[in-house]
Every structure is written in C-alpha cells, then in structure tokens.
Amino acid sequence: MVEGFDIVKSPEDVPFYAGLLLTSYSLCQAIPSMYWGVLSDRIGRRPALLIGLAGDLATFVLFGLSKSFTWAIVTRSLNGVFAGNSAVVKSVVAEISDDSNRPRMTALLPLMWNIGVVAGSAVGGLLADPANQYPSIFGRCEIFRTFPYLLPCLVGSLTTAMGLFVGLFKLKETLVIPPVAAVPEAQENGAATETTPLVVQQSPEQQQSMLALLTPTCRRVLTINVLICLAISMYYHIYSMFAASPPRDGGLGFNTQGIGISLAISGLVVIYLQLVAYPKLVQKYGTLRCCQIGLLGMVPVFFAIPFLSLLSARVEQLVANRVPVDLLVSQSWMSPAGLEYGMLWFLLLALLLARMVGDILAFTSINLIVSNIAPTKTTLGAMNGMQQFSSTCTRIIGPMLSGTLWGWSIKHKMVYPFNSHLVWVLCGVLIAVSWKMAMALPSSVNVFASGQLPRRRQ
Numbered sequence: 001m002v003e004g005f006d007i008v009k010s011p012e013d014v015p016f017y018a019g020l021l022l023t024s025y026s027l028c029q030a031i032p033s034m035y036w037g038v039l040s041d042r043i044g045r046r047p048a049l050l051i052g053l054a055g056d057l058a059t060f061v062l063f064g065l066s067k068s069f070t071w072a073i074v075t076r077s078l079n080g081v082f083a084g085n086s087a088v089v090k091s092v093v094a095e096i097s098d099d100s101n102r103p104r105m106t107a108l109l110p111l112m113w114n115i116g117v118v119a120g121s122a123v124g125g126l127l128a129d130p131a132n133q134y135p136s137i138f139g140r141c142e143i144f145r146t147f148p149y150l151l152p153c154l155v156g157s158l159t160t161a162m163g164l165f166v167g168l169f170k171l172k173e174t175l176v177i178p179p180v181a182a183v184p185e186a187q188e189n190g191a192a193t194e195t196t197p198l199v200v201q202q203s204p205e206q207q208q209s210m211l212a213l214l215t216p217t218c219r220r221v222l223t224i225n226v227l228i229c230l231a232i233s234m235y236y237h238i239y240s241m242f243a244a245s246p247p248r249d250g251g252l253g254f255n256t257q258g259i260g261i262s263l264a265i266s267g268l269v270v271i272y273l274q275l276v277a278y279p280k281l282v283q284k285y286g287t288l289r290c291c292q293i294g295l296l297g298m299v300p301v302f303f304a305i306p307f308l309s310l311l312s313a314r315v316e317q318l319v320a321n322r323v324p325v326d327l328l329v330s331q332s333w334m335s336p337a338g339l340e341y342g343m344l345w346f347l348l349l350a351l352l353l354a355r356m357v358g359d360i361l362a363f364t365s366i367n368l369i370v371s372n373i374a375p376t377k378t379t380l381g382a383m384n385g386m387q388q389f390s391s392t393c394t395r396i397i398g399p400m401l402s403g404t405l406w407g408w409s410i411k412h413k414m415v416y417p418f419n420s421h422l423v424w425v426l427c428g429v430l431i432a433v434s435w436k437m438a439m440a441l442p443s444s445v446n447v448f449a450s451g452q453l454p455r456r457r458q
Contacts, residue, residue, distance in 0.1 A: 001128070001149050005069040017069060023396060024073050028080035030392035036085035037385020041378045045095070046173045048088045048381075053164040055082030057157050064153025067146075087388035091380045094371040095174040099448065103282040106371075107274040107364050114270060120156060127152040175377060213379055213386070217445065220437055221373060222390055225366050227434035228295070229391045231427040232359060233398025235302070238406055238423050239263075242306070247313035249410045250306060250420020252348070265349055273360045281361070286446045287368045288438070294361025295435035301355045302428035306421040308348055315340045362434075369445045 007017060040048035059079040066072035090109065097105045129148040130138040138144050144151055214222075243259045245251025254262070281290050367387075374383040402423050409422040417425040 001066070001072070004148070005066075005072070007069040021069075021073055021076055024077045025080040025083075026392060026396045028077040029084045030389055030396070031084075032081050033084035033087055033388040033392060034382070034385040037087045037091065037381035037383070037388070040085075040088045040091060040175070040381040044173050044175050045088055045092050045381070046167065046171055048085055049092070049171070050164065050167050052082045052085030052088065053160055053167060055079075057160045057164060060153050060157050060160065061150075064150035065147050066149065084388070084392075087384040088381060090367065090371060090384040090388075092174050094380060094384075094448065095176070095377065101279075102448065103287070103364075103368060104275065104279040106368050107278050107360075109367070110360075110364065111270065111274045116159075123155050124152045127155060213375070213382060215373075217442065218373055218383070220441060221366070221369055221445065222386060224291075224434045224437050224441075225370065225387055226390045226394055227430045227437075228362055228366060229394040230398050230401075231298075231302070231430040231434075232363070233395045234402035234423060234427050235355070237399035238402040241403070241406055242309075242420075245410065245420075247309050247316055250309045252309060252312045252344075253316070262345075262348060262352060265352075269353060269356060270360070273357060274364070278360055278364055282365070282368075286443075287365050287372070288441055288443060288446050290361045291365035291369065292435060292438045294358040294363075294365065295431055295438055296358075298355055298358035298362065298431045299428050299435065301351050301358065302424050302431060305348075305351050305355075306424045308344060308351075309420065311340060311344045311347070315344060362431075369441075372445050372448050375449055 005017070036048060036052065056079060059075050059082060063072065063075040063079055066075065090106075093105050093109065094102065127133075128151075129144075130151045131141060131145045131148065138151075240259055242250070243252045243254040243262065246253050252258075278290070285293070370383055370387045371380060374380040405423045405426065406420075409418060410420050413419065
C-alpha cells in the first residue's frame with residue numbers, strides 16, 4: 001500500500017513509512033485507551049462500545065479510500081483512537097460472567113483476537129488490489145482501480161458492522177451498580193431482596209480517581225502485566241528473524257515455509273488450552289497460582305531457545321557443501337544429519353509448545369486478576385483501561401527494542417550473554433522478574449472484588 005504513495009521515492013523508503021503508519025495506529029490506540037475505560041464507568045459500557053464500533057467502522061472504510069500518505073496516516077490514527085475501547089470489552093465480559101464461567105469467557109478474548117489477526121491478514125493479502133489480482137471479476141470496477149485497497153477494508157468492516165448491529169439491538173447495559181448507602185442490615189451478608197434496586201447512579205464522591213486506584217497491589221499487578229507484555233511482544237518480533245537467520249548468526253536457517261510450519265503447529269494447541277484446559281486449571285489451582293506456574297514455565301524456555309542454533313549449525317556441518325537446513329527434508333531420516341534435523345524440530349516444537357502454555361496461563365490469568373482487583377464496578381473500566389494502555393505501549397516498544405538488540409548482537413559477535421542470545425536472555429529475565437513479583441501477590445486477587453456487595457459502613 002505504501003509503495004503507491006507519492007511520498008515514497010524508492011523501495012528503500014517503504015519500511016520507514018510503513019513503520020510510521022503502524023506506529024501512528026498503536027500510539028493513537030494507547031493514549032485514549034485509559035479514557036475509554038473511564039468514560040464507560042461514567043456513561044455505561046453500551047454507549048462506549050457503540051461509539052467505538054461506529055468510529056472504527058467509519059475510519060476503516062476511509063482508510064481504504066487512501067490516495068496519499070497524509071490521508072492514510074490521519075485515518076489510520078483515528079482508527080486507532082476508536083480501537084482503544086477494547087478495554088471496555090474486558091469490563092463487559094467481567095460483568096456478564098460469574099465465578100463459574102469467568103475464566104472461560106476471559107480466555108475467549110485473546111482467542112478471538114488471534115483468529116481476527118489470522119483472518120484479517122488473509123483477507124488483506126487476498127483482496128488487495130482486486131482489479132489486478134482478479135481482472136476477470138473486478139477488472140471493470142473503476143472504484144477498485146482508483147482505490148485498490150478499498151475492498152479488503154470493506155470486507156473487514158463487515159465484522160464491525162455486525163458487532164454494531166448486535167450492540168444496537170441485542171446488547172443491554174452491563175454496568176449494574178448495587179447501592180452503597182442503602183444496603184439494609186439483612187443484606188450485609190450479600191443477600192439481595194425484591195426491593196434491592198438494580199441500577200443506582202453513583203455520585204462523583206463515590207467514583208474513585210485513577211490515581212486512587214493505584215494501590216500497592218494494583219501497581220504490582222500492572223507492573224507484572226507490563227513485563228509480560230514486553231517480553232511476549234519482543235518474542236513475537238524476534239522469532240521470525242531468529243528462525244530465518246543462518247546458524248552462523250545465531251539462527252536456525254529456516255525459510256518462510258519452515259517458519260510458518262513451526263508457528264502453525266504450536267498454534268494448533270491454542271484453542272484447546274484456552275477453552276478446555278485453562279478453565280479447569282483455574283478451577284483447581286486458582287487464578288494467581290496459574291499465573292505463577294505459567295511465568296515460571298516460560299523462564300527456562302526463553303533461555304533454551306537460542307541454543308538450538310548450535311544444533312542447526314551441527315546439522316549443516318554434517319551435510320556436504322553446507323546445504324541449508326530447509327533442504328535436509330530430502331535427506332534420509334536415518335542418516336546422522338537426518339536424525340539431528342529431526343531432533344532439532346522435536347526440541348523446537350517442544351519449547352514453542354511450552355512457551356505457548358506458559359503464555360496462556362500467565363497472560364489470561366493477569367487479565368482476570370486486573371478485573372478482580374477493581375474495588376467497584378464503576379472503577380472496572382478505568383482498571384482495564386490502564387492495563388490496555390500499558391499493554392499497547394509495550395507493543396510499540398517491544399519490536400523496536402528486540403530488533404535493535406538482535407541486529408547489534410549478531411553484528412558485534414560478543415561473548416554470552418551479549419551475543420545472539422541477548423534478546424532471549426532479556427525476555428527470560430523480564431519473565432523471571434514478573435514471576436518473582438507475582439509470588440508476592442496476595443491471595444485476594446483470586447476474588448472478583450467488584451462483584452461483592454459492599455457492606456454498610458458502621
């Protein structure tokens with residue numbers, strides 16, 4: 001898309017302007033995310049979601065009409081502003097669920113995100129510039145010749161339009177607040193009666209500021225969330241470069257097919273882990289314990305992955321003329337090179353699966369904990385907004401940091417851990433620190449605090 005803009009003078013300019021386009025979206029998503037949560041605490045979840053969906057729908061279609069880089073960056077930035085209300089979705093899920101199904105429903109959110117990322121990438125690649133890709137079907141459509149990227153934006157907007165339709169006609173307000181001052185003596189133990197009002201508007205005095213929410217436990221939880229997100233964002237950015245780099249540079253020497261296969265196989269377990277295994281584990285061990293186990297399990301994985309480059313280099317040495325690793329599939333599996341190549345794949349997939357399990361246990365649990373520690377339902381949106389803001393910031397910093405460190409480490413060829421292991425060691429240290437902090441969290445984070453009826457003050 002960027003190649004077609006007049007601002008790009010040579011192919012070497014494309015990565016820079018493409019990076020600006022991506023960064024503008026992420027920045028504009030991060031900054032308002034906290035305020036979307038606060039807004040939903042004041043006007044309700046439903047209006048905040050509908051405003052976000054309507055804005056996302058309009059700006060995404062306008063993005064497809066881009067003919068200049070200025071238009072593209074403005075519309076994409078506005079699209080990021082409206083996409084920042086994803087924190088409101090977490091609040092809705094927390095409010096419409098209970099202790100029996102909240103882990104399963106929370107686990108659906110990252111699963112839906114991953115499905116959307118995969119489907120969106122496919123739609124964008126298959127439907128971009130349809131007049132030239134499919135001339136027999138769209139060759140005579142002047143609008144797609146003028147706006148070659150409009151079709152994928154229109155198709156992608158269909159899901160947003162469906163969400164907007166469901167929100168308008170089916171979604172009910174979920175911000176139901178029990179009264180604080182009017183709880184009778186008979187209800188002090190949490191029992192509701194026929195006279196208990198469903199919705200009570202809180203006064204400004206009852207609504208806590210975001211600064212007041214930053215209790216020691218809250219600060220610790222948000223710090224753990226930042227460390228996890230930073231490590232995971234660095235991993236996702238660095239893995240493809242690590243797998244594609246030759247063994248002499250500390251990589252595996254895979255081509256795009258090998259990289260895709262390794263990611264696809266490890267990704268197949270996501271649905272089972274999110275929808276089946278995780279809810280059972282939370283029910284048995286608790287949210288906090290699952291988070292601690294997931295973090296602890298990822299630490300050795302990050303330290304171990306870069307050592308696979310030594311095995312990849314060993315395989316290449318066993319093959320004449322230094323045949324690339326990907327061509328070894330034609331070799332006999334019973335040959336020394338074939339056996340070690342099989343061992344390479346076995347160890348790689350085992351480590352990737354272990355990382356995936358740890359990721360799901362830790363990240364899904366921290367999402368639950370963030371919702372659990374919100375003291376009232378009128379602060380749930382603000383709490384999720386702060387988490388969304390910090391997570392989005394790490395998705396900006398992580399790729400830049402990991403890419404810079406990877407390039408520096410393979411260029412200077414220093415000793416361990418400043419060689420090609422540097423990024424992986426940093427990821428492991430970040431997760432180890434977050435595990436240490438998680439071990440100090442109180443067991444009260446297992447309980448959805450804002451779901452408890454407050455007691456009347458004596």
